Amino acid sequence: MSADLIHPTAIIHPSAQLAEGVEVGAYTVIGADVSIGRGSRVASHVVIDGPTRIGAENQIYPFASIGAAPQDKKFNGEPTELIIGDRNVIRECCTFNRGTAQDKGKTVVGDDNWIMAYVHIAHDCIIGNNTIFANNATLAGHVDIRDWVILGGFTLVHQFCVIGEHAFTGMGSAVSKDVPPYAMVSGAPAEPHSINLEGLKRRGFSKEAIQRIKEAHRILYRQHLSTADALAKIEAEFGEHQDIALLLDFCRNSQRGLIR
Numbered sequence: 001m002s003a004d005l006i007h008p009t010a011i012i013h014p015s016a017q018l019a020e021g022v023e024v025g026a027y028t029v030i031g032a033d034v035s036i037g038r039g040s041r042v043a044s045h046v047v048i049d050g051p052t053r054i055g056a057e058n059q060i061y062p063f064a065s066i067g068a069a070p071q072d073k074k075f076n077g078e079p080t081e082l083i084i085g086d087r088n089v090i091r092e093c094c095t096f097n098r099g100t101a102q103d104k105g106k107t108v109v110g111d112d113n114w115i116m117a118y119v120h121i122a123h124d125c126i127i128g129n130n131t132i133f134a135n136n137a138t139l140a141g142h143v144d145i146r147d148w149v150i151l152g153g154f155t156l157v158h159q160f161c162v163i164g165e166h167a168f169t170g171m172g173s174a175v176s177k178d179v180p181p182y183a184m185v186s187g188a189p190a191e192p193h194s195i196n197l198e199g200l201k202r203r204g205f206s207k208e209a210i211q212r213i214k215e216a217h218r219i220l221y222r223q224h225l226s227t228a229d230a231l232a233k234i235e236a237e238f239g240e241h242q243d244i245a246l247l248l249d250f251c252r253n254s255q256r257g258l259i260r
Helices: 197-202 207-222 227-238 242-252
Strands: 034-036 052-054 065-068 081-084 095-097 106-109 183-186 191-195
Touching: 052 065, 065 081, 081 095, 095 106, 191 197, 191 207, 197 207, 207 227, 207 242, 227 242
Parallel strands: 034 052, 052 081, 065 095, 081 106
Antiparallel strands: 183 191
16 A cells, blocks of 8 residues: 555555555545455545455545445344455445345445446345446346446336346336346336347447347247247247357346346
8 A cells, every 4th residue: 555645634444455556535434344456546535334345446436435334124234245346437426335144245346337426236236347337327235237238327226136238228217127138128117129239239249140139139029929938939040149048048047027
């Protein structure tokens, strides 16, 4: 920990571990059992409670509350934790809570996520990599957000929901069931509208893969089939492709049921 990168008004618990190159701004408070990886920047007026593990090269902006106790009446001070990976941008006034003993005991945020102002990530959520959460997106407890998901501003996600890889929610969406990979949903309650076409193009999906995913979406949502029949048809036509196998696996393992 380099003293010249720590503002003199910051309060850092003696047990906190800050790696080389960590910058801490004015009036920030870092509590016991917190570790922060090399090159991370914590701006002014941030509060980080432990147990919390933060990786390298993260940027945490003012007034964020990171690692506070979960907002769960069952929580009774158990030693749960928050784990944050590398190269995340966490903007102003975000709140990330630790896990609960009744579930995973940890909340996890992966790598390379872009998390805008006022986002709330509740206890026991699992966030993948390369996601974007627009302003005021709010996750209830036990939510699973997979890689490359984009949540529009003011999106609300119900407890225990899963949002699959490359999915997209429109502004103001209220998600109460699982969202399959590649889907674009919006509304309150959220409904499926199309695939995340622009997102797939930007991530280098081939024209053939995009057409395949589009046809699978049409079978699932436009042919008035039961979910089981739709998945069987998708597997028969495209099941040998990895991108479709991902979709099929997600849908067949859904616990809350799919958005329909």
